[in-house]
Amino acid sequence: MSVAAGASDAIVPSQARADGHSSAWAALAFPAVLIVVGALVIPVLVMVLLSFVDSSGSISLANYWLLISDPSLPTVIETTVSIALWCTLLCILLGTPVAYLLSELPQRVAGLLLIAVLLPFWTSLLVRTYAMLLLLQRRGLVNETLQSVGLTTEPLQLAHNMTGTVIAMTQIMLPYFILPLYVSFRRIDRGMMNAAAGLGATPVRVFWTITLPQARSGLLAGGFLVFVLCFGFYVTPAILGGGRVIMMAQAINTYLGLYPNWGAAGALATVLFLCTLLTLGFMRLCMVYLTRKRTSSRA
Amino acid sequence: MLSNERQISHGRRAWLYLWTSAVLAFLVAPSLIVIPMSFSASNLLEFPPSTLSLRWYASYFSSSEWMRATAISLSTALLTVLIATPVGFLAAYAVARTTPRLGSVATAIIVLPTILPHIVVAVGMFFVLSWAGLINTITGLTIGHVVVALPFVFVVMLAALKSYDFSQEKAAVSLGASQFRAVIDITLPQLKMSLITAALLAFISSIDEVIISMLVSTGSASTLSRRMLVSLTDVIDPTIAAISTLFILVTVSVIVIVQLTGNRSALVPGGTER
Numbered sequence: 067m068s069v070a071a072g073a074s075d076a077i078v079p080s081q082a083r084a085d086g087h088s089s090a091w092a093a094l095a096f097p098a099v100l101i102v103v104g105a106l107v108i109p110v111l112v113m114v115l116l117s118f119v120d121s122s123g124s125i126s127l128a129n130y131w132l133l134i135s136d137p138s139l140p141t142v143i144e145t146t147v148s149i150a151l152w153c154t155l156l157c158i159l160l161g162t163p164v165a166y167l168l169s170e171l172p173q174r175v176a177g178l179l180l181i182a183v184l185l186p187f188w189t190s191l192l193v194r195t196y197a198m199l200l201l202l203q204r205r206g207l208v209n210e211t212l213q214s215v216g217l218t219t220e221p222l223q224l225a226h227n228m229t230g231t232v233i234a235m236t237q238i239m240l241p242y243f244i245l246p247l248y249v250s251f252r253r254i255d256r257g258m259m260n261a262a263a264g265l266g267a268t269p270v271r272v273f274w275t276i277t278l279p280q281a282r283s284g285l286l287a288g289g290f291l292v293f294v295l296c297f298g299f300y301v302t303p304a305i306l307g308g309g310r311v312i313m314m315a316q317a318i319n320t321y322l323g324l325y326p327n328w329g330a331a332g333a334l335a336t337v338l339f340l341c342t343l344l345t346l347g348f349m350r351l352c353m354v355y356l357t358r359k360r361t362s363s364r365a
Numbered sequence: 366m367l368s369n370e371r372q373i374s375h376g377r378r379a380w381l382y383l384w385t386s387a388v389l390a391f392l393v394a395p396s397l398i399v400i401p402m403s404f405s406a407s408n409l410l411e412f413p414p415s416t417l418s419l420r421w422y423a424s425y426f427s428s429s430e431w432m433r434a435t436a437i438s439l440s441t442a443l444l445t446v447l448i449a450t451p452v453g454f455l456a457a458y459a460v461a462r463t464t465p466r467l468g469s470v471a472t473a474i475i476v477l478p479t480i481l482p483h484i485v486v487a488v489g490m491f492f493v494l495s496w497a498g499l500i501n502t503i504t505g506l507t508i509g510h511v512v513v514a515l516p517f518v519f520v521v522m523l524a525a526l527k528s529y530d531f532s533q534e535k536a537a538v539s540l541g542a543s544q545f546r547a548v549i550d551i552t553l554p555q556l557k558m559s560l561i562t563a564a565l566l567a568f569i570s571s572i573d574e575v576i577i578s579m580l581v582s583t584g585s586a587s588t589l590s591r592r593m594l595v596s597l598t599d600v601i602d603p604t605i606a607a608i609s610t611l612f613i614l615v616t617v618s619v620i621v622i623v624q625l626t627g628n629r630s631a632l633v634p635g636g637t638e639r
Contacts (some may be wrong), residue, residue, distance in 0.1 A: 087472040091462035091623060095471040098456035098515055102474050105512045109489030110481070116492060160388050167378075167385045181620065182389040188566075189396050189616045190573040192593050195611040197395035199597070200410065200606075207398065207412050240392055269378075298482020301575055305597045315484040315576070322488065322580070342482060 110339065117332040129329035133337070136330075139317065146313045149232055149303070150296035156236040157243040157292045162285070165244045166277070169251030180248070187241035195302045198234035199225055202306070226308025234306045235299060242295060243288040250284025251277070283356055290349040294342055314338050396613055403606035410603050421607035431592065431604065437582070438589040441503055442571035446508040449562065449567045452511075453518025458548075460519075461526035472523075476516045483576035486512070491580045501586040509577035513565035521566060525559035558626040565619045572615070 120128035164183075168176045185195060201207050202224040209221040223261075224230050254277060262272045278285070300315035305337055312320075314334065321331035398412055401419055405414030425431050456475055472580070478486060490509055491500070499505035518611040529552065537547040553560070578588040587595075596602045 088462070089464050091459050092464075092467040092471065094459035095456040095463075095475075096459075097452045098519065099471055099474050101452065101508075101511060101515065102477055105490065105508050106478055107474075107482070107485055109493040110485060111489075113485075113489040113492055118477055160391075163381055164385045164388045167381050179385075179389065180392045181624070185616065185620060186392045186396060188569060188620060190590070190609075190612045192573070192575055192590055192597070193399070193612045194396055196593075196597060197399045197603055199601075200399065201395050205409065237391060237395065240388070245476075278478055294480070300484055300579075301594060304594070316480065318484055318488060319579070322491070328492070331488055332492070335485050339485045340481055340618055341487070342480070346480060 067303075103178060106360055107241075113332045114336045114339065117329065119329075119330065119337045129333035132330045133333050138312070142312050142314060142317045145228075145311060146297060149228070149235065149299075149311075149313065150293050152232045153235045153296045154237055154289055154293045156232070157239055158285070158289055160236070161243040161288070162247065163238050165247035165251055165284075166273070168244075168248050169254075176248075182250075183241045183244050186237075187245070191238065191301055195234055195305050198230070198237060198302075199306055202230050202233065221263045225306055226310065228307070228311050230306040230308075231303045231311045234302050238302060239292045239295060243292050246288045246291070247281060247284040250287075252280045283353060286349065286352055288357065290345065290352075294345050297338065297341060297345075380605065396609075399606055399609050400613065403610040405603075405606075408603060410606055421604050424602075424604045425607045425611075428604070432591040433585065433587070434587050434589040437506075437586060438572050441506050441510055441588065442568050444503070444507045444572040445514050446564050446567045448507070448511050449514040449518050450564045453515050453563060453567070454522045454560065456515075457519050457522035457526055460523055461529075462531070472519075475519050478512050479516045483513075483574075487577045487580040490577060494581055501582055501584060503586070506578060506582050506586070506588065508579055510571040510574055513574050513577065514570045517566040517570050518563040521559055521563040522556070525556050529556065562623050562626065565622065569616065569619055573612075601612070 082156055117129050118125055118127065120126040171179070199206075204221045204225070206222075206225070208224060209218075212218045213221065224233065258280075259272050259276050262276050263269070267275070297361075298315055299313055300319065303311045303313045304316055315338070317332050318334045318338070322328055322332060402410045402412050404417050404419065405411050406416040406418035406420060444580070453475075456471060460471050462504060463471075487509070490505075494500050494505045494508070497505075499508070533551050534544075534547040537551050538544055542550070572588075573590060574588075575590045575594055576589045579594060582588055582591060593605055593608060596605060
C-alpha cells in the first residue's frame, strides 16, 4: 500500500507564500530525511554495490552471470512484464469510465461513492488477496454461482494460475488508477464541455475530443503507477499463483533463501530497482512533454 | 435547460452507471464477503454460512502463536506511530515554511518509500540490518515500518499545513511567545484532527506491511502479517478469515473516523482536490 507517486507533484507548493519562507525552516525536515536516507537510500545503495562484489570480496559481475545462467529467469521476467501489462490494460478499461462518471456526479454523491474506492485502498493487501482466493478458488463463490446458474458445468480454473493472479492484482491496483484520474477529470473546466455540447457535439465526441485529452496527465500517471507497482508484487502471485506464477520479487526471495552469499538476490533486486527508476524516468519525460505541448497549444 | 440535458444524458448513460456499479462492487464485495464467511462453522467457509459459529475467532484468540504475532505487530505499530507522527509532522512543517526548492528536495526524498518496490527496500534493509545484528528484533522491524509510514504522515500533515494560516503564529510571536510556544499552543491544537488521521494511517500502514516484515522478522519474532502470509502460501488455516475480518474492522473504523473529522482528502492519494 502506498501513496500515489503523483503525490510529489501535488505536494510541491505551486506558489511561494509571501510571508515567512526561509531556508532555515528546512532544518526541521532533517530527522525525516535522515531516517529515509539511513534506512532506505543507503541500504539500497549498499545492496547495489554488493551486487558487483563476488563471494571472495573482489569486484566482479559473478552475481549477474549467476542470474543469466539461471534457466528459469527469462520466464520470471516475461511473467512479470506480461502481468504488469495485463493489469495496466485492465485497469484502464475498467477504471476510466468509473473515474469519469464519479467526476460528473455532484461532489456529495461522488464523495460517498469514493469510499467504495478508498475502503479497498486502505484494506490490507493480504486480506484482499485472501478474499480473492476465497472467491476464485475451485469451490469458491464465483464457480459455485456460475455452476448453479448453469453457465458452466465444470469449475473454471480461476485461481492457482496466471488468470487468478491478474484478476486479483487488477482488483488491488484499480484504486491507484481511479483516484488520480478522478482528480484530473474533476479539474477540467465544465464550460468547455458544455460549449462543445452546445455547438452540437455528441456526448461521445465531447468525451474523446475535449474531456479525455485534458485528463491525459492523470491517465498517464495512473497507468504508469499501476505498471510500476505491479513490477514489485510479491504477496498476490505467491498466494493466487499456486506456485506456478513466479514474479521477480518471489525470485529475489527464493535466491535470498538459497544462496549463502545472497549475491544473486542483490543482483536481481538491483535489476528490479533500475527497471523501476527507468519506468519512472520515462513517465516524467512523458509528463514534461505533455505539459509543454498543452501550454504551447494554449498560447 | 441544463437539467433537461442532464436527463437526456442520464438515459443514454445507463451503461456507464452499470459499468461503474459493477466495478465498485468488484472493488468492495470480495473483502466484505469474508466477514460472513468468517462466522461459518465449516472448514470450507461457505457463503452464506449454513451454521454460524465463532470457532475461528476462538481459534485465533486461543492460539499462543497468533497472539504472540499480534503482540509483535501491535507493539511495532505503536512504536512506528510514536516515531513517524512527530517526525513526519516536523518534515511537513519544514516543507510548508521553507523555500519551494528545498521543499521539493525534501519531499522527493520522503516519498521515496512509496514508489520503490518494497522487496528492493527490504533486501537492502536485510543486508544492513543483518550486518548491524538487528534481524528478528522489534528495533529492526520498527526502523523498516517507520520508513513505510513516514510518507503517509507527511502527505496528510502537509495538506493540512498548506491551508493553515501561519500569520496566527506570527501574531503570537510578535506578542512575545517563543516560536516553540506558538507551534505548541496555536498551531498544533488546530491541526489535532489531521494529526489523529496521520497517526491512524501510520498505524494501518505498519500492521499491513508484509514484505519488509517477511525478510526482517522470522521465527518467534514474526509479525501477524508474516504469519498470515506463511499460512496462506502453505496450508490455509480458516482462522485467517477471522483475522481478516478484524483487519477490515480496523480499516473501516479508521476511514469512518477520518470521514467524521472532515479530513476526507487525506485519504485520497495524490493530495487534495484542488
